[in-house]
Amino acid sequence: MTRLFNDPDDFAADSAAGFAAASGRWVRQVTGGVVRSTRGPEPTVAVVIGGGSGHYPAFAGLVGPGLAHGAAMGNLFASPSAHQVHSVATAAHEGRGVLLSYGNYAGDVLHFTQAQERLREAGIDCRTVTVTDDIYSAPADESEKRRGIAGDLVVFKVAGAAAEAGYDLDGVERVAILANERTRSLGVAFTGCTLPGADEPLFTVPEGRMAVGLGIHGEPGIDEVDVPSADGLAELFVSSLLAEIPEGVDVAGARVVPILNGLGSVKYEELYVVYDAVHRLLGEAGAVVVSPEVGEFCTSFDMAGVSLTLLWLDDELEDLWHAPCDTPAYRRGAVDGRVAAEIAGEDLHEDEFAVGDASDESRAAAVTIGRALDAMAGMLDEQADELGRIDRVAGDGDHGIGMQRGSRAAATAAADAVQRSAGSRTTLQHAGDAWADKGGGTSGAIWGEMLVALGAALGDDAAVDAEAVGAGVARMKDAVMSFGKAKPGDKTMIDAIVPFADRLHERLGAGAGLIEAWRDAADAATAAAEATAQLTAKLGRARSHGDKSIGTPDPGAVSFALIAHTVLRILEEED
Amino acid sequence: MTRLFNDPDDFAADSAAGFAAASGRWVRQVTGGVVRSTRGPEPTVAVVIGGGSGHYPAFAGLVGPGLAHGAAMGNLFASPSAHQVHSVATAAHEGRGVLLSYGNYAGDVLHFTQAQERLREAGIDCRTVTVTDDIYSAPADESEKRRGIAGDLVVFKVAGAAAEAGYDLDGVERVAILANERTRSLGVAFTGCTLPGADEPLFTVPEGRMAVGLGIHGEPGIDEVDVPSADGLAELFVSSLLAEIPEGVDVAGARVVPILNGLGSVKYEELYVVYDAVHRLLGEAGAVVVSPEVGEFCTSFDMAGVSLTLLWLDDELEDLWHAPCDTPAYRRGAVDGRVAAEIAGEDLHEDEFAVGDASDESRAAAVTIGRALDAMAGMLDEQADELGRIDRVAGDGDHGIGMQRGSRAAATAAADAVQRSAGSRTTLQHAGDAWADKGGGTSGAIWGEMLVALGAALGDDAAVDAEAVGAGVARMKDAVMSFGKAKPGDKTMIDAIVPFADRLHERLGAGAGLIEAWRDAADAATAAAEATAQLTAKLGRARSHGDKSIGTPDPGAVSFALIAHTVLRILEEED
Known part of the structure; x- marks a missing residue:
């Protein structure tokens, strides 16, 4: 459970302030979230991500060179408002258009879509790619209804790398769509998280049981089974995801990035025990494992849960996945040529609003x-x-x-x-x-x-x-x-x-x-x-x-x- | 609690295998732990760290260019044996001597000391710097008896950076001692972790209470108080650590690196709420905050706990702290010129031992x-x-x-x-x-x-x-x-x-x-x-x-x- 806070109502705001204080090397706080505090040698497409708080490093922890340009930070498990998204996108925009990308949840879709309309009204070219990696949240023939979970990282990373490489907005949108199409995830949970100030967890799972198909906001799973062994869980993950290989991919010889994601309190050693079997099973299926990731990439406070994401590479995606990036929570290789940036956009503090005449x-x-x-x-x-x-x-x-x-x-x-x-x-x-x-x-x-x-x-x-x-x-x-x-x-x-x-x-x-x-x-x-x-x-x-x-x-x-x-x-x- | 395992007795071994499978970019498994899988252009002093499993990223997650050369990986919360330390150090040695560094616990001291003797017998120059950052584990006038907690990261990072910079063994030992002398930590806990296969947590703290001075192996705290607000906890941390400023440091104008460390299930947003106040309080005390870290650097499975470490910099330590490094769990800046290394040393699999004649x-x-x-x-x-x-x-x-x-x-x-x-x-x-x-x-x-x-x-x-x-x-x-x-x-x-x-x-x-x-x-x-x-x-x-x-x-x-x-x-x- 979450125990450390001041006023629970201020939790998300306090956390955002602390994040910004700790992360000035990468980000600067603006109304509604954060944008990069550095700027590269050339303007690029801006990749703006976001969602509710409680999923760190999603979303603000992924802002920095080679990854996202800004993150709209909503309240706990709540979408940022259109106003917040608009503010962050405006501050992040470098003149080459904005890609909005976020997990596919109704609230986020509403607000980001409103923000997109406002950005377009202001003459900023803007596209949207929602992340829909969770195979348990809708059937394969309605994949556009699926939720986004840890696959967020993949889509954001690929889009950010493409922007960094100088792709135009069409190109960034294209590879983000491609990355989403080639990314599949499945999650399980043992307990839900307890929000700051709440008395009870968002959901519970009976001792010794495991919910299959969890959502990252405490949406309960769809199935419930006995807790399997680590090998058994790996088997469930890999067989479920191999049953949904993207079109055009042949497992034999396919290059795949596994991302084993802890939701909060399933910890590293435990993740590595599961990963050991995931690695073996992917190899047995004929796939070639590339640059695996094991850690916490999309959390749900201290939820006891774990998800496996598979990204099926092609050559372009592999280059983009391996490109350097440098953010508070995710770093790879060397990113050069950064200078501190003066960034346009609304200041963090809300302006006093104007009060006109009234009868x-x-x-x-x-x-x-x-x-x-x-x-x-x-x-x-x-x-x-x-x-x-x-x-x-x-x-x-x-x-x-x-x-x-x-x-x-x-x-x-x-x-x-x-x-x-x-x-x-x-x-x-x-x-x-x-x-x-x-x-x-x-x-x-x-x-x-x-x-x-x-x-x-x-x-x-x-x-x-x-x-x-x-x-x-x-x-x-x-x-x-x-x-x-x-x-x-x-x-x-x-x-x-x-x-x-x-x-x-x-x-x-x-x-x-x-x-x-x-x-x-x-x-x-x-x-x-x-x-x-x-x-x-x-x-x-x-x-x-x-x-x-x-x-x-x-x-x-x-x-x-x-x-x-x-x-x-x-x-x-x-x- | 830890739920995912196969045979609980194999947990540490399975986890080590999964870690190595996921981390081949950085490490290679040898008997007793891991060593780097890459080698730089010139041989350097080898920094060999280690301890029990259950503290990831301590210790194996910190092996790679610019940080440690090898990590001996003991069983769950148990020191690696002298044989294991010796094996890892032998494999890591590049001909310029070995610095052994680890948290100051009796079991680790016994085994690492034995290993040091064996290395010296084999003609390898070997020194030891134990980490003693936990101010609650012994009084200031017996600081050599203190335990090592998240200060491990500081001492390892500084030693690893010095080795990378070409320091000789005397020099690496000197800065490791200096880093340890200028590092202080204090931790608190709300619940203990439950080891794989165990029915109960290692310790419990009553609901609404907080143990102060926790150890990372489930050693209970020394004091017990009501859970404070996030601001209250920051106050406790900062005032306790400011009361123990290292000799020769004047807080006014001193440059300090705060490391706010989650032990397992106190999660990122919660840590940032606490960090917000830590940052403010250090500033109010006149210190200059440099490159703060907020995250999980030394865990205790899913223990609900948090610690604050302060590293009081001098110019040399600041350069070494900021030097690039690239490990599975901790990365900074750009590390170049690496090639895959063929590393000497015992193979992972135990040799069949020879059975001689007997009556x-x-x-x-x-x-x-x-x-x-x-x-x-x-x-x-x-x-x-x-x-x-x-x-x-x-x-x-x-x-x-x-x-x-x-x-x-x-x-x-x-x-x-x-x-x-x-x-x-x-x-x-x-x-x-x-x-x-x-x-x-x-x-x-x-x-x-x-x-x-x-x-x-x-x-x-x-x-x-x-x-x-x-x-x-x-x-x-x-x-x-x-x-x-x-x-x-x-x-x-x-x-x-x-x-x-x-x-x-x-x-x-x-x-x-x-x-x-x-x-x-x-x-x-x-x-x-x-x-x-x-x-x-x-x-x-x-x-x-x-x-x-x-x-x-x-x-x-x-x-x-x-x-x-x-x-x-x-x-x-x-x-």
């Missing part, structure tokens, strides 16, 4: 908005454990902590805005940005967008009446639906917000007062959230986790309904 | 010796847990497992010798070597020497009668006393073997038969072993562990008495 009515409404956000944060403090528990049934268990952090950050930002006499739009804009930055993950992104959408509808001038609220909620609903691309019945937050917005619209249209209409709408949201327990989980989840989630409501729908009732209470008090 | 009587006695060793191994299998428990009161808990492994290896070697018609001397010689190699630690060294001494007394020709046994036991006693330099009353095995040998001598001199005399002697050994519970532990132990060992017998004395009774049973059966 007295809009300021008065902002006060109520601030009170509502504060009440939401208080309620989510209390409910975080229960929301986490619900989320653990089918997800990675971070919904509670993400909502807790995001709402607290939003409430703090709103209080600051209100104190500076901001109107409703400005208050909600900054609250939404704060929620997305600090809450992270899909829920952070969606709630951030929802607050911003609501603010845009309310403006900084108009009084906030029932009609304005109704229009704002409709905008929130639209924002969620276009953002997440989910539909009603997919067992997401949408299953609560749609009936909420529809009922509110209907009751206001029928002439009800705001409080009365909101009460009915909140009740509808609660009923709908409860009803999500009867829905089969979304296809991907159902496949990964069997039918475990049936009977458990969707945590995002539940938290939406709880928030609707919290806001109702504030509206009643203000009345 | 029929001596061969018959060898059969009995083989039976006795087999019975000892069986008994020690059963008693290993209990001996480990006793040893944990004041020691590192490895006595049971060391005796178990060593006796099993000795029994196997003896069976092989007997099967090849060896006499008593040859059988005991090979059994003793096997015990020292596989059992490791102080007990392995002493039992190895005892068997060899007994064999030398018995010879391969004479019949083994009561008189010969009496003479042999007297030689065993002498070997133990000269080897370990302990005296009766020091609470060691000597407290059992001395009364045993004396009683045997007395009863045989009075005309008793061998079995009768042995029975009395074994009873005397048992009584004496039990009486060790009343002795205050040796000074060093007493200081480190308070009076915890009072009331518990010495495990070495207990195992000696148990063995004496096991041999008695075989003598009775053979009668």
Whole structure:
């Protein structure tokens, strides 16, 4: 378990600061993450990676010459926000375009895609290659749905080496895709990790048993078997990965890089015992082992787990894999010609945001908005454990902590805005940005967008009446639906917000007062959230986790309904 | 806990094989450990390090250009034997002398010192610098008694860089001593590790508490406090280490390298949270932080622990610290001009030992010796847990497992010798070597020497009668006393073997038969072993562990008495 922290809420930020203090030879901290502190003789394509914290050396430990140019650093197991990715990519950009690369998780895809759109709007050529090496996370014919685990290192290293070698953005994208296509991984776990400040591990595996197909965020495995011998585990790894050899590769004579990765507390000597058999089995299969790696390349705090990754080389990939690099956590050969760089981009410290003019009515409404956000944060403090528990049934268990952090950050930002006499739009804009930055993950992104959408509808001038609220909620609903691309019945937050917005619209249209209409709408949201327990989980989840989630409501729908009732209470008090 | 292994007894050997398979770019396996697989343009002094397994990257992970030339790899938490150290040093030697460097533990000192004597006898100039960085393991005025923990890296790196720079043996020894004098560490632990095949961790710390002054073999801490915040731990580390600044160093303006070391399952993000405060506190004290390291440099399997090491630089040390190196686990800058090396020295596989002529009587006695060793191994299998428990009161808990492994290896070697018609001397010689190699630690060294001494007394020709046994036991006693330099009353095995040998001598001199005399002697050994519970532990132990060992017998004395009774049973059966 994680024991050493100050305020658990500050864990990721404290860790990032310590990392930057220790790693000034390689990196410099900017808003949202780190970029290289050195620059080579010629500008290159910038490879920007990132993801949640808790996977060191993924992601920030892989920034430096010959590897990545920058890493967006999200909160614990939570995607960095689009704002953070955009900030890091802007600082890392050297004028030759940006390759975004990261593990294929819904939250990361949402935020990095938003960031890519913003970069393109700013005229920066930007491509994306997501890493999908985990063979247990989706079948071979849906490999684009697979998660990224330790194969991250391979794709980042190949892309970084290509950039270093002067490849243009097309070329860097091409070899990153090639590296991903030729990389396969499988992981197992014996215990989950315990996040800072949490009382329990994200999942547990019975003593003497082993979960097969683990995810690096505490997603439980798909199968569970007795703990095998080291040789038995090597057999499982190698036979599973040899059954999925990339197209066009013939094992006999193929050159392959094995990467045996400890997730946290499966330690080096133990890894080497397993590696001994992996090496032998690959040789027996006729493959030629090249430059193996045994160590910790993508961790999950102190999870007791281990994964094997195989990279099937061709000549180009072999050259790129062997090229020199120099980063805090991964070094190879000699990298020359570096000088300290003055790097453009946002400074680490957030700028004070500008507060424009606002009407007295809009300021008065902002006060109520601030009170509502504060009440939401208080309620989510209390409910975080229960929301986490619900989320653990089918997800990675971070919904509670993400909502807790995001709402607290939003409430703090709103209080600051209100104190500076901001109107409703400005208050909600900054609250939404704060929620997305600090809450992270899909829920952070969606709630951030929802607050911003609501603010845009309310403006900084108009009084906030029932009609304005109704229009704002409709905008929130639209924002969620276009953002997440989910539909009603997919067992997401949408299953609560749609009936909420529809009922509110209907009751206001029928002439009800705001409080009365909101009460009915909140009740509808609660009923709908409860009803999500009867829905089969979304296809991907159902496949990964069997039918475990049936009977458990969707945590995002539940938290939406709880928030609707919290806001109702504030509206009643203000009345 | 350690979960992945095949036969737990083979864990260290399997791990070493896997390490060598994964690390052929840097190392080649030889008997007793690894040496570099490459050679530079000019011969240099050879820096040979080593210790027990379970501390990766210490020790084998630090072999390569710019760092160590070879590493002797003992069994789990057990010193390599003199034979192993000698083998590695011989293979690593490039004609300019050998520096032996290792953490200051009794077993390592015994074996490395023996190896040094053998190397000097062979005409190889050899020096030793033990690492003594752990400030909690003895007071400042007895710093030569301190243990070595993560400061190992500093001393090895500086010595290796000096060798690489062409320093002669005097020079390499000088800077290694200087580096050790300017290096201080302090560690804390939250849980101990669980060795492969063991049911329980080597020690436990109550939930919410932290042991201060841990050792890396599961030696419990000296103080126990509530788990502090990350800032609080940094405060403890920095204030304790600043209270012990090396002579001649003024903190204001001093250049210092902090090394924050995770022992196994305190992971990277957590380390960086602590580092953030360490960095700030060192700066506030006026020191200039240079090239910090945060990671895992000296582990203890999956122990939840962390240590801080400070290296106070002078100009020479700073150059050597920053010099390039390239090893499996620690790399810096560019190392050039390497070619694959053909390295002299013993091959990895043990040579079949030669079996010379022997009389029929001596061969018959060898059969009995083989039976006795087999019975000892069986008994020690059963008693290993209990001996480990006793040893944990004041020691590192490895006595049971060391005796178990060593006796099993000795029994196997003896069976092989007997099967090849060896006499008593040859059988005991090979059994003793096997015990020292596989059992490791102080007990392995002493039992190895005892068997060899007994064999030398018995010879391969004479019949083994009561008189010969009496003479042999007297030689065993002498070997133990000269080897370990302990005296009766020091609470060691000597407290059992001395009364045993004396009683045997007395009863045989009075005309008793061998079995009768042995029975009395074994009873005397048992009584004496039990009486060790009343002795205050040796000074060093007493200081480190308070009076915890009072009331518990010495495990070495207990195992000696148990063995004496096991041999008695075989003598009775053979009668």
